[in-house]
Amino acid sequence: MAVDYGSREERWSLAGTTALVTGGSKGIGHAIVEELAGFGARVHTCSRNGAELEECRRRWEEKNLQVTASVCDVSIRADREKLMETVRETFNGKLDILVNNAGQLLFKPTTECTVEEYSNLLTTNLESSFHLSQLAHPLLIHASIAGGGSIINMSSIGGSIGYAGSAIYATTKGAMNQLTRSLATEWASDKIRVNGIAPGFVTTDMLKDFLCGLHR
Ligand SMILES: NC(=O)c1ccc[n+]([C@@H]2O[C@H](COP(=O)([O-])OP(=O)(O)OC[C@H]3O[C@@H](n4cnc5c(N)ncnc54)[C@H](OP(=O)(O)O)[C@@H]3O)[C@@H](O)[C@H]2O)c1
Structure with missing residues (x-):
């Protein structure tokens, strides 16, 4: 007998939830913003290039996706504090999902x-994730999503496998994996889940630069 599971949207609705995705103007972060917003979440995102970010925001608005955006360099502590203040005001003191993607x-x-x-790499890739998680903690505690608040750290396969020529990058991602494990255990009692994603190669601007380096 065929079972009717309903549409993908019916099964996976994020209506009423909120998310912060760093580095949403391009690549993987851009796709995550669109996916979360497509499931009904209200999403805030950031990047350093204000013009690119505004162009993204305009296109998301045309698609009826609920996305706000602000300029933030995640390697700068004061920028991170301002970003979380904006998120707190935008989402009335609550946050369901933090995606530490910018890297x-x-x-x-x-x-x-x-x-x-x-x-620069340590502050951009690692310190930003640590500090934004700290700043988001009081908002995630008030998460309304079933199962509690959620942090997703965008790691890399490079965090567990050795690649010649990427020692600093690999170090940041390896440390991010350990940060993920540590926060997952420490904040479980606060009903905040902390998980990491470790992609292989994804064809984004970042990868183009990487491949150019390989052929130099
Ligand atoms: N692509 C891959 O193959 C791959 C594989 C494994 C892991 N990853 C990880 O996935 C994440 C996204 O990578 P991607 O390939 O999507 O890169 P990407 O296409 O270069 O996009 C990076 C995004 O982050 C933003 N960003 C970079 N530095 C920032 C900073 N200091 N402050 C705020 N925003 C910043 C960029 O905008 P601005 O430049 O305007 O700031 C852009 O929106 C990274 O953490 C990366 O390490 C990627």
């Missing part, structure tokens, strides 16, 4: 890496 890749021989590059 950068550096593909370069380790002997040529500068202290500035090390510092």
